[in-house]
Amino acid sequence: MRGAKRLSVAMVKVRRLSNRLLVTTGAIAVLGSCATNAPQDTWQPKGPNAKMIDDLQQPVFAVAGIIGIIVSVAVAYVIWRYKDRGQPIPEQTHGKPALEITLTVIPALILAVVGVFTVRVVFDLARTDDTELVINVTGQQWWWEYDYPVQNEWGITQPIISSGQLVMPAGTKVLLRETSRDVIHSYWIPALNGKRDAVPGRIHTLRLEADEPGIYAGQCTEFCGLSHANMRMEAVALSKEDFAKWVANQQAAYQAPAEGTLAKEGESVFLNQCVRCHQVDGLKRPDGTLAIAAPDENVWSGAAPNLTKLMTRNTFAGAMFDLLRDACRDDVWKAESAEFGEKYLAGVDEACLNVNDLRAWLRNAPEVKPMYANPALLADTNGKYRGMPNLGLSESDIDKLVAYLLTLK
Amino acid sequence: MFKVGSKLFLGLTGFSALTLVAYLIFVERLALGGVALSMVFATLVGLSAIVITVNDGDNEVQPRDASLVRASMWPLVTVAGVVLLILGLVVAQVYFIFGIVVVLAALTEWLVQAWSESASDDAAHNDSARRRLLHPIEFPVIATLGLGVIIFAFSRIMLAISKSAGAVAFVVLSSLVLLVGAIFALRPALKPAIVSGICVVGAVGIVVGGIAGQGAGLRSDLVEAAEEGHYTHRECGVEKSKYFDKKAMKTLSLRTNPVAIIELRDGALSAVMTGFNEPQKSVSVPRGNPVTFIFRNFDAAERRMVASLGAAMGTGAESSSEKEGHSNANETCTQLIPHGAEQALTITYAKPSIAQVEPLTLTVPGVEGQAIEVVVP
Numbered sequence: 001m002r003g004a005k006r007l008s009v010a011m012v013k014v015r016r017l018s019n020r021l022l023v024t025t026g027a028i029a030v031l032g033s034c035a036t037n038a039p040q041d042t043w044q045p046k047g048p049n050a051k052m053i054d055d056l057q058q059p060v061f062a063v064a065g066i067i068g069i070i071v072s073v074a075v076a077y078v079i080w081r082y083k084d085r086g087q088p089i090p091e092q093t094h095g096k097p098a099l100e101i102t103l104t105v106i107p108a109l110i111l112a113v114v115g116v117f118t119v120r121v122v123f124d125l126a127r128t129d130d131t132e133l134v135i136n137v138t139g140q141q142w143w144w145e146y147d148y149p150v151q152n153e154w155g156i157t158q159p160i161i162s163s164g165q166l167v168m169p170a171g172t173k174v175l176l177r178e179t180s181r182d183v184i185h186s187y188w189i190p191a192l193n194g195k196r197d198a199v200p201g202r203i204h205t206l207r208l209e210a211d212e213p214g215i216y217a218g219q220c221t222e223f224c225g226l227s228h229a230n231m232r233m234e235a236v237a238l239s240k241e242d243f244a245k246w247v248a249n250q251q252a253a254y255q256a257p258a259e260g261t262l263a264k265e266g267e268s269v270f271l272n273q274c275v276r277c278h279q280v281d282g283l284k285r286p287d288g289t290l291a292i293a294a295p296d297e298n299v300w301s302g303a304a305p306n307l308t309k310l311m312t313r314n315t316f317a318g319a320m321f322d323l324l325r326d327a328c329r330d331d332v333w334k335a336e337s338a339e340f341g342e343k344y345l346a347g348v349d350e351a352c353l354n355v356n357d358l359r360a361w362l363r364n365a366p367e368v369k370p371m372y373a374n375p376a377l378l379a380d381t382n383g384k385y386r387g388m389p390n391l392g393l394s395e396s397d398i399d400k401l402v403a404y405l406l407t408l409k
Numbered sequence: 410m411f412k413v414g415s416k417l418f419l420g421l422t423g424f425s426a427l428t429l430v431a432y433l434i435f436v437e438r439l440a441l442g443g444v445a446l447s448m449v450f451a452t453l454v455g456l457s458a459i460v461i462t463v464n465d466g467d468n469e470v471q472p473r474d475a476s477l478v479r480a481s482m483w484p485l486v487t488v489a490g491v492v493l494l495i496l497g498l499v500v501a502q503v504y505f506i507f508g509i510v511v512v513l514a515a516l517t518e519w520l521v522q523a524w525s526e527s528a529s530d531d532a533a534h535n536d537s538a539r540r541r542l543l544h545p546i547e548f549p550v551i552a553t554l555g556l557g558v559i560i561f562a563f564s565r566i567m568l569a570i571s572k573s574a575g576a577v578a579f580v581v582l583s584s585l586v587l588l589v590g591a592i593f594a595l596r597p598a599l600k601p602a603i604v605s606g607i608c609v610v611g612a613v614g615i616v617v618g619g620i621a622g623q624g625a626g627l628r629s630d631l632v633e634a635a636e637e638g639h640y641t642h643r644e645c646g647v648e649k650s651k652y653f654d655k656k657a658m659k660t661l662s663l664r665t666n667p668v669a670i671i672e673l674r675d676g677a678l679s680a681v682m683t684g685f686n687e688p689q690k691s692v693s694v695p696r697g698n699p700v701t702f703i704f705r706n707f708d709a710a711e712r713r714m715v716a717s718l719g720a721a722m723g724t725g726a727e728s729s730s731e732k733e734g735h736s737n738a739n740e741t742c743t744q745l746i747p748h749g750a751e752q753a754l755t756i757t758y759a760k761p762s763i764a765q766v767e768p769l770t771l772t773v774p775g776v777e778g779q780a781i782e783v784v785v786p
Contacts, residue, residue, distance in 0.1 A: 011411055011461065018458040134684040138695040147786045149693035159693050161786035175684040181698045201699055202666035205683055226444075279761065295697065296759040302697025306786070 039191075039217040046191040046216060047209040049125060053194055056121045060114055067110070125193070128205055131175040135166065137206075139178070139185030139198040140301035141224060141386050142231040142371070143318030154243075160250045161281075163305040164315040166235045169243035170213045176206040181301040182386075186222035189235045195221050210237035213340040215314075215333055226370045227387065232319040242341030249345075249409075250309055254282025257407050266404025269397050277304035277388075280408065300372075300384040310408040311348040317369055317388075321357040328352035347409050355402060362398045364390045412465040418457040425450040477535060478526050483519035490515055518543065559612055562619025568631065569622035585611075667753065668692065668700040671714055671771055671781055674707040678772070678779035691782040692771075694758060701755045702771065704743045711745040712773050716756055716783070719765035758785045 035041070045051040133154055138145040146167075148160040154169075166189075168174045178187055178198040187206060188195040196206035210216060220231035238246060257263035267283070271291055275283070279293040295304040310316070314324050314332065322329050328351075335343045360368050371387025378384065393401070411419070429446040436442065490511030497505025525539035563582075567575045589607060593599065627635070669692045670681040679688030694700045704714035718739045743752040762769060762785045769783040 011415075014458075014461050018462045021458065128683050129686065131684040131686070134682075136693060136695060138698060145695065147693060147695065150691055150784065159784050159786040177682075177684060179695065179698065179700075181695070201701070203668055203683065281763070290763060292760065292764040294760075302757075302759065303695070 040219060042190045044191060046214070047193070047211055049193040049207050049209055050191055052121050052124060056117055060118075063110065063114070125207060126205075127207065128175055130173050131207075132173045133169065134175050134177060135168065137166070137176045137178045137187060137198065138181055138303070139187065139220070139224075139231075140181040140303060141183065142220070142227040142369075143305060144185075144187070144220075144231075144233050145303060145305065148247075155247045156251070158251055160247065161279075161306040161308070162250070162313065164234070164317075164319040165215075165313045166208075166233065167243070167246055168208065168210070168235060168237055169240045170210045170237040172209065172240070174208045176208060178204045178206060181303055183224050184222050185220050185224050185231070187218070187233070188221045189216050189218035189233065191216045192235060197222055208235065210235065212337045213237050213239050213242070214337065215344075225386070226372065227318070227320075230318060230320040230369055232315075234315060234319055236314075236344060238341045238344065242345060245341075245345055246312070249312060254280065254308070255407065256284075257404060262400055262403040263407050264404075266400035266402070269393075269400050270404055273391055273393065273397075274307075274401070279304075279306045279308065281306070281308040298384060300381045300386045304388075307405070307408060310405055312345075312409055314344070314348070316358065317361055317365070320369055321361065322354050323348045323358070324352050325354050329354075348406070350406055353402075353406060358402060358405070359398055361388075362391075362393055362401055363395075366390055411461070414465040415457070415461045418453060418460045422450065422453040422457045425453050477530070477532050479522075481519065481522055483515045483522065486515040487512055487519060555612070559615050562616045562622075565619040565622035566615070567622075568627050569625045571628055572630075666701065667703045668694055669781075670703045670705060672705045672707060673712055673714075673773050673776060673779075676708070676776060676779070678776060678781055680771075680781050689781075691784050693784045693786065696761055696785050697757065697759055699755050699757045701753050703751055703753050704746070705751040706746050706748060708773075708776070709748055710775070711747050712775065713743045713745045714752075714754065715740050715742045715772050715774060716754060717767065717770045717772070718756070718758075719760065719762075719767065719769050758783070761785045 042057075043054065045054040133151065134149055136147045136149060138147075143163055144166070146162045148154075148156050148162075150156055150159060166176075176187065176196070178196055179202060180198040180200045182200065184200070185198040186195050187198055189208065192208045192210055193206060196204050198204065214237055216235045216237065218233045218235065220228055220233070222228075224231065257267055270278075270280070271283070271285060275291045275293050277293055277295040277298050280291070283291045285291050293304065296302045298304075305316075311323065314322060314329065316323055324332065328348075332340070332343045357368075365371065365388035366374065367390070369387065372378075372381070372385070375383075375389065425446065429443070429450050432446055433443055490508050492508070493504050493511060494508030497503070497508050521539055521543055525535045525542070528535050528538050566578065570578060589611070593604060626632070668682070669689075672679055672681060672688070680690070680692050681688055682692065692702075702714070702716070706712045718741060741754065741756060743754050746752050758769065762783075769785065771781040771783060773779065
């Protein structure tokens with residue numbers, strides 16, 4: 001009997017705990033929407049495309065909210081008013097045509113009005129004929145590649161290739177031509193526009209335009225495998241003058257490290273280890289031939305991030321990690337529009353380098369970012385990795401590589 | 410006091426927690442299995458909380474009249490589905506999926522039958538309740554499956570016999586269907602046994618014909634077309650294909666999603682790409698990713714587009730070319746297409762442009778001095 005009583009008490013406690021958990025979860029979900037510093041807040045548009053969506057969703061949300069409240073209150077009232085109290089079953093009728101037609105026509109009219117404005121926004125967001133700059137975007141597990149086709153009007157006389165951060169001029173109609181190398185991904189910078197899937201074998205377009213210089217965060221929004229949650233992106237908007245400087249620097253010739261330096265030794269390590277997958281444009285082997293990466297032979301998606309000018313970016317590993325220390329990163333992210341470009345274009349120097357994360361990545365990448373990079377588990381991919389494997393680098397090699405990577409500006 | 414359901418879910422939750430911990434310790438910390446087990450654990454925690462909160466539904470156990478319970482085949486079918494499901498894990502995915510469908514269907518039938526048998530003390534009413542709930546699902550599903558089998562069997566017949574025989578068979582069969590339908594309509598008093606008999610004979614005849622057609626295999630021209638690649642077939646030499654898609658307009662190519670449309674118009678070659686307001690002379694394509702070009706010929710003569718693949722190509726397209734015994738050059742082509750036609754060409758550029766000795770290009774033989782440069786960053 002005592003055992004049964006204890007169990008009964010325990011059950012009551014578990015029920016109370018369950019109720020508290022439900023209430024707490026609900027409260028967290030509600031309070032979570034109150035964040036003021038959320039960089040991926042869909043309610044804070046920073047460009048005309050996102051503004052178009054916002055102008056549509058605000059009134060629709062209001063209308064839907066009002067109707068939702070009316071319906072909920074009506075249902076609650078009916079449940080309370082007519083609940084079974086032992087009263088006789090009321091008279092059963094078979095419909096009231098006038099009421100039913102009214103209740104059909106009113107929602108249909110509301111939906112028709114919403115539909116007209118929605119279709120208009122959809123068509124406006126699909127426009128491509130007013131494009132000023134085209135950028136090709138390719139998704140793969142779990143990072144984004146950006147390549148800028150030749151566009152002489154922007155000073156792009158040779159293709160530029162980058163990853164992690166999309167750099168674009170502010171106040172410019174940019175068109176992304178998206179595709180994917182492996183599975184379906186989805187590109188989303190909430191402050192600049194809605195989502196667009198990147199599908200293998202297809203080219204999907206997405207308009208982006210930022211009103212002001214700054215960094216706008218995003219996230220892959222189509223589940224794409226183990227590190228989907230870590231597949232981030234950042235759109236960096238620069239003034240047109242700063243964008244021209246960025247373009248010029250990206251096309252500048254490769255500068256080899258000086259002989260006898262740690263960075264020069266790092267270049268050798270890079271040639272021996274990293275160039276199997278990662279391209280650095282202009283890098284030459286000791287015999288004078290260009291070093292051509294072969295990710296098609298080693299990586300399942302057929303590509304790995306091009307590391308030319310790596311230190312002009314602020315992130316690495318699919319924008320999962322910052323190349324800048326927190327203080328330097330805050331300095332760039334919180335910069336006023338007028339001085340943002342100068343701070344961003346300064347890139348990453350030794351004082352600001354987030355050396356801990358970079359070293360951890362070089363030491364054992366799969367330990368810090370979940371990836372299918374275990375050599376023992378690659379039977380299904382013909383021995384090719386999904387993500388960066390553990391290269392087994394020594395601490396000395398890591399020192400050299402960090403010194404070398406710092407020269408890629 | 411915890412009831413049976415609560416105990417079951419609490420036990421399952423504890424077991425999943427132990428499995429998760431063991432997996433994380435002994436197998437791999439960041440593997441997909443860990444994620445899956447975490448989700449199983451979280452789901453069971455939620456279900457346990459619900460079951461405990463509602464006190465297992467707190468239903469009083471209703472005494473049940475054993476005479477209302479009929480023999481059921483659904484437990485047996487469920488077991489057969491589970492066997493298929495497990496077999497599929499080892500043999501092939503199709504058995505696994507079929508097993509899931511069988512298990513879900515059998516469980517649904519089983520659950521509804523069990524529910525209906527305890528609905529009232531009237532067996533006829535219970536059976537009526539089951540039929541009202543399941544017939545709207547059963548009839549369309551069975552009809553769809555039956556029609557599917559007949560259509561599939563008919564398609565096997567049509568693929569096995571010659572084109573002319575196929576046309577005759579189609580006319581004869583459709584006339585028979587029309588005739589039989591007309592008889593049924595004009596003689597509504599026909600005995601149901603006769604109607605059923607005619608339908609069964611017709612269906613069995615088509616199914617038997619389909620089995621025979623499957624045994625005989627495809628007719629020879631279809632086999633030949635399949636061997637030479639059909640729509641994906643390509644060649645850079647003399648045209649050898651008899652069955653390729655000469656006029657792909659409105660069919661294949663328009664349904665593709667090209668990286669660029671290459672047009673030959675007034676002797677000039679240009680690339681039309683979404684986002685570029687003017688025709689381009691170079692196309693930037695991602696490395697290591699299949700890209701599709703569409704070639705449109707507005708020239709009076711038949712033309713083809715040739716894509717140079719570079720010395721460092723090494724793609725699937727190259728090996729395909731060797732397999733078909735056509736051009737050995739490092740290039741791939743559309744076929745000759747007439748004025749106004751178009752054709753798609755899908756290529757994977759595995760190496761970047763800087764790895765090539767010569768630029769990667771798209772050209773049209775006979776149109777000199779015109780080339781679209783393909784840039785692979």
